[in-house]
Structures are given as structure tokens and as C-alpha cells.
Amino acid sequence: AQTVTQSQPEMSVQEAETVTLSCTYDTSESDYYLFWYKQPPSRQMILVIRQEAYKQQNATENRFSVNFQKAAKSFSLKISDSQLGDAAMYFCAYRNYLENYGQNFVFGPGTRLSVLP
Amino acid sequence: KAGVTQTPRYLIKTRGQQVTLSCSPISGHRSVSWYQQTPGQGLQFLFEYFSETQRNKGNFPGRFSGRQFSNSRSEMNVSTLELGDSALYLCASSLEFEQPQHFGDGTRLSIL
Numbered sequence: 001a002q003t004v005t006q007s008q009p010e011m012s013v014q015e016a017e018t019v020t021l022s023c024t025y026d027t028s029e030s031d032y033y034l035f036w037y038k039q040p041p042s043r044q045m046i047l048v049i050r051q052e053a054y055k056q057q058n059a060t061e062n063r064f065s066v067n068f069q070k071a072a073k074s075f076s077l078k079i080s081d082s083q084l085g086d087a088a089m090y091f092c093a094y095r096n097y098l099e100n101y102g103q104n105f106v107f108g109p110g111t112r113l114s115v116l117p
Numbered sequence: 118k119a120g121v122t123q124t125p126r127y128l129i130k131t132r133g134q135q136v137t138l139s140c141s142p143i144s145g146h147r148s149v150s151w152y153q154q155t156p157g158q159g160l161q162f163l164f165e166y167f168s169e170t171q172r173n174k175g176n177f178p179g180r181f182s183g184r185q186f187s188n189s190r191s192e193m194n195v196s197t198l199e200l201g202d203s204a205l206y207l208c209a210s211s212l213e214f215e216q217p218q219h220f221g222d223g224t225r226l227s228i229l
Contacts, residue, residue, distance in 0.1 A: 035217075045207060045220035091160060097215045104173050105150065107160035 002027045004094050004108035012114040013082045020067075021077045021111050023092030032096040034068065034075045038088040039110075048090070051075065079113075087115045119143065121221035123208050129227045135196040138224045142189050142210030148172075149191040150218060151183060154205040163206075166191055167214045195226075203228045 004025045013019035025034070036048040051059045051068050058066050063080045079086055092108040122141040130136050142149050151163040162175040166185035183193040189210070195202055205225050209218035 033215075037220075042222075043205065044222050045209070047217050047219075050217055093160075105152075105162040105165070107152075107162075109159050 002106045004106050006108035006111050008111045010112045018080045023075045025094045035093040036077045037091045040088040123221035127225045131229050134198050137194045140191045140208030146210035148211045148214040150209045151193050152207040198228050
């Protein structure tokens with residue numbers, strides 16, 4: 001079964017600084033997608049970034065970038081120039097798109113990020 | 118464009134009752150997924166529908182069921198409610214099942 005691990009339950013960063021959130025996963029599949037979602041206190045889950053496993057190039061979205069190491073099954077998120085609005089719970093997630101596969105979308109336990117002014 | 122709409126936002130039930138939650142996806146989206154979020158278990162996948170067909174189901178008992186209508190709106194039903202069913206239930210939709218998902222605000226279900 002697929003598992004996603006986030007070893008940092010909580011992290012904090014100074015405004016304008018850079019922070020990296022860690023994520024490791026386990027799967028026997030070769031084709032899959034990895035995601036980072038953020039969930040602010042307002043509770044709506046928002047997609048931050050998505051990475052297709054077949055792509056070697058790391059995904060980037062403005063201040064957000066990932067370090068995807070497929071062999072190591074590692075998928076970390078780097079937030080540059082942190083802003084107060086980045087404070088949220090961040091979830092790393094694994095997904096495959098196989099049909100009738102059962103638990104095909106697995107979330108990590110989350111990392112609560114605080115941004116200090 | 119309106120986002121994913123979940124109704125109701127809050128619901129209080131007692132043990133043994135049943136409940137139906139509704140999700141209206143973004144217009145044009147054909148895939149709808151449901152998730153349960155609790156402090157103890159985190160986010161767990163419930164089921165995924167695409168064009169009225171269930172594509173996948175997570176590891177939940179048969180008391181949890183769902184369906185999708187021809188207009189892509191989806192409902193999930195939980196029968197014989199237990200205290201442990203208290204959770205935030207999130208719905209997400211996507212254009213096609215392999216496209217990024219957009220989440221709704223969720224329905225907070227409390228079981229007394």
C-alpha cells in the first residue's frame with residue numbers, strides 16, 4: 001500500500017526567508033503524481049504544486065518549487081520569500097490514476113507552517 | 118466561475134441516524150472525489166466518481182456510499198452513524214479524473 005510521510009509536524013519561518021518542507025512516500029508503481037496542498041484555517045484545501053513522476057524536471061510555481069528525487073522517493077517543497085499568507089497546514093499527497101485500485105489518493109499527516117513577522 | 122459547493126456546511130446528528138451530504142462541482146467538471154478529514158486519521162480518500170461511475174473506493178465500511186448524477190453533482194451517504202464519523206468531509210472536482218482537483222469548503226459533521 002502507498003504511504004506518505006511528513007516528518008515535520010510543525011515548522012516556522014521568518015517572513016521573507018526560505019523554508020523547506022519534507023515528504024517521503026512509498027509506492028511500487030512507476031507512474032504517479034505528487035502534490036503539495038495547503039489548508040489555511042479557513043479550511044479550503046488549495047493546490048500548491050503538482051509533479052508528474054515521469055518528468056525529471058522539478059515543478060515550480062512562482063515562489064514554490066519542489067525537489068523531486070524519484071529513486072529516493074522524496075518530494076520536498078521549498079517556499080522562497082515566505083509571506084504571512086503562507087501560514088497554513090501543508091499536505092504532501094500521492095496519487096495514481098488507476099481504476100479500481102482502492103486507496104489511490106494518499107495524504108501525509110501534514111506540516112503546520114507558521115510565518116513569523 | 119463558481120467553485121465547488123458543498124452543502125450543508127455544518128450538520129449535527131445523533132448515533133444511528135443517517136446523513137446525506139451534497140457536492141456541486143465546478144461547471145464542466147466530470148470527476149468528483151470525497152475525503153474524510155479527522156484530527157486522528159488525517160485526510161482519507163473515500164471515493165471517486167467520473168461520469169456517474171465509481172472509479173475507486175477507499176478503505177471505508179459499506180455504511181459509506183455515494184453516487185454521481187448526470188449533471189456531475191454528487192452525494193455521499195453515511196448510514197447508522199457512529200461517533201467516529203465526526204469529521205470534516207471534503208469534496209473535490211476536476212475536469213477529467215487525471216486533472217488537478219479543486220476542493221470545496223467541506224461539511225463539518227458532528228455526531229452526538
